[in-house]
Amino acid sequence: MAGSSTEYIKHHLTNLTYGKLPAGYERVEADGSTHVLEKDTWTLAHTGEEAGAMGFNSVHVDSLGWSVGLMLLLMVLFRAAAKKATTGIPTGFQNFIEIVIEFIDNNVKDTFHGRNKLVAPLALTVFTWVFMMNLMDLLPVDVVPSIVGLFGIHYMKIVPSTDPNITFGMSITVFAMMIYFSIRVKGIGGFAGELALQPFKVKNPALQAVFVPINLFLETIALVAKPISLALRLFGNMYAGEMIFILIALMFGAGLALGVLGGVLQWAWAVFHILVITLQAFIFMMLTIVYMSMAHEEH
Amino acid sequence: MNINWTLVGQVIAFVIFVLFCLKYVWPPLTNAMQERQKKIADGLDAANRAERDLKLAQEKATAQLREAKEHAAQIIEQANKRANQIIDEAKESARQEGERLKAAAQADIEQEVNRAKETLRAQVAALAVAGATKILGSAVDVEKHNALLNKLAEEL
Numbered sequence: 001m002a003g004s005s006t007e008y009i010k011h012h013l014t015n016l017t018y019g020k021l022p023a024g025y026e027r028v029e030a031d032g033s034t035h036v037l038e039k040d041t042w043t044l045a046h047t048g049e050e051a052g053a054m055g056f057n058s059v060h061v062d063s064l065g066w067s068v069g070l071m072l073l074l075m076v077l078f079r080a081a082a083k084k085a086t087t088g089i090p091t092g093f094q095n096f097i098e099i100v101i102e103f104i105d106n107n108v109k110d111t112f113h114g115r116n117k118l119v120a121p122l123a124l125t126v127f128t129w130v131f132m133m134n135l136m137d138l139l140p141v142d143v144v145p146s147i148v149g150l151f152g153i154h155y156m157k158i159v160p161s162t163d164p165n166i167t168f169g170m171s172i173t174v175f176a177m178m179i180y181f182s183i184r185v186k187g188i189g190g191f192a193g194e195l196a197l198q199p200f201k202v203k204n205p206a207l208q209a210v211f212v213p214i215n216l217f218l219e220t221i222a223l224v225a226k227p228i229s230l231a232l233r234l235f236g237n238m239y240a241g242e243m244i245f246i247l248i249a250l251m252f253g254a255g256l257a258l259g260v261l262g263g264v265l266q267w268a269w270a271v272f273h274i275l276v277i278t279l280q281a282f283i284f285m286m287l288t289i290v291y292m293s294m295a296h297e298e299h
Numbered sequence: 300m301n302i303n304w305t306l307v308g309q310v311i312a313f314v315i316f317v318l319f320c321l322k323y324v325w326p327p328l329t330n331a332m333q334e335r336q337k338k339i340a341d342g343l344d345a346a347n348r349a350e351r352d353l354k355l356a357q358e359k360a361t362a363q364l365r366e367a368k369e370h371a372a373q374i375i376e377q378a379n380k381r382a383n384q385i386i387d388e389a390k391e392s393a394r395q396e397g398e399r400l401k402a403a404a405q406a407d408i409e410q411e412v413n414r415a416k417e418t419l420r421a422q423v424a425a426l427a428v429a430g431a432t433k434i435l436g437s438a439v440d441v442e443k444h445n446a447l448l449n450k451l452a453e454e455l
Contacts, residue, residue, distance in 0.1 A: 169309025
C-alpha cells in the first residue's frame with residue numbers, strides 16, 4: 001500500500017514532458033527491456049526519471065497546453081463581449097464580463113495613479129487567467145488523467161499554476177515590465193539611484209559612498225525578491241492545495257467507509273479551495289498593480 | 300518541478316494575452332461602459348430638466364387659466380352693460396317712434412275730419428235747397444239764394 005501510494009502521488013505530480021533525451025541515455029521500455037539511445041532524441045518522457053534527464057531542453061506539454069487553452073478560451077469570451085459591447089442595456093454574459101472589468105478597473109484606479117494604458121489590461125489578464133488556471137484544481141484529481149490515460153498518455157497535470165514554470169513565467173514577465181517602466185519613467189539614472197541611494201541616505205558624499213554598496217545589496221535583494229515571492233506564493237498555495245486533493249483521493253482506495261469520508265473531505269476542501277483560488281488570483285493581480293505603481297512613482 | 304522551456308512558452312503566451320487585451324478587449328469594453336454611464340447621466344439630467352419644465356408649465360398654465368377667467372368675467376360684465384345700454388336705447392327709440400306715429404295719425408285724423416266737414420257742408424247746402432224746393436213747391440232760384448245757403452253751410 002505504502003509503495004503504491006507513493007507511486008500514485010508521484011504519478012500525479014509528474015508533468016507530461018516532451019523533451020530531448022541526451023545520447024547515451026539508457027531507456028527502460030514498458031516491458032522492462034532497456035536500450036541505449038545512440039543520439040539525442042526528442043520524445044515524450046515515459047517516466048519522471050526521463051523527464052529529469054531531459055533537463056532544460058523540455059516542455060511541460062500539459063501545463064503549457066492547459067494554460068494556453070484557457071488563454072484562448074478567455075480570449076474568445078473577451079472578444080465576444082468586446083464585440084457585443086454597446087451603450088444599451090447589457091444582458092447576461094455581457095453583464096458578467098462588465099462586472100469583472102469594472103471590478104478590475106476600480107482596483108487599478110485605487111492603487112495605480114500613473115498614466116499607463118497597459119496596467120488595467122495587464123491586471124485583467126493576470127486576474128482572469130490565474131483564476132481560470134487555479135479553477136482547474138476543482139476538477140476531481142483523477143478525472144482528466146484517467147480519461148487521457150485511455151489514449152495512452154501517462155501523465156497529465158491539469159492545474160498549470162501548480163507548475164513553477166507557469167508562475168515564474170508570469171512573475172518574470174511582470175518583473176520585466178516593472179524594470180522597463182521604471183527606467184522609462186525615471187530614466188537609467190533614476191532607477192540606479194533608487195537602487196543605490198536607499199534606504200541609507202546621508203548628506204555627506206564620502207559617507208554616502210560607503211553606504212552605496214550596502215544600499216545596492218539590500219535594494220537588489222528586495223527587487224529580486226518581488227518576482228520570486230510573486231511566483232512562489234501562487235505556486236506554493238496551488239501546489240499544496242493540489243497535494244491535499246491527491247492525499248484525500250488516496251482514501252478512495254481504502255474501503256467503503258474511508259472512501260465515503262474521502263468524498264466528504266474532497267467536497268469540503270473544494271469548497272474551502274474556492275476561496276484560495278479567488279484569493280490567490282486577486283493577490284497576484286493586486287501585487288502586479290502595486291509593482292507597476294512602484295515602477296511609476298518617484299521616491 | 301524542473302524549470303525548462305515551459306517558462307519561456309508561458310512568457311510568450313502571457314505577452315500575447317496582455318497585448319490582445321490591451322488592443323482588442325479593454326478599450327471597446329471600457330469605452331462602451333463609459334459612454335453608457337454618460338448616457339445614463341444625461342438621461343437623468345434630462346428627466347430632472349423635464350420635471351422642472353413641467354412644473355413651470357403647470358404654473359404658467361394655472362396663471363393663464365386664472366387670467367383667462369378674469370378676462371372672461373370682464374367680458375361678460377361689459378356685455379351685460381352693453382346689453383342694458385342697447386335695451387335702453389331701443390326703448391327710447393321705440394318710444395320716440397311711437398310718439399311720432401301717434402302725431403302723424405292725429406294729423407291724418409284731423410285732416411280727414413276737416414275733409415268730412417267740408418263735404419258735409421257742401422251736401423247740407425244741397426239738401427237744404429232740395430228740402431226748401433219741396434216745401435215751397437217751386438224752384439228756388441239757386442243763384443238767388445246761393446249766398447244764403449253758403450252762409451248756412453258756414454254755420455254748420
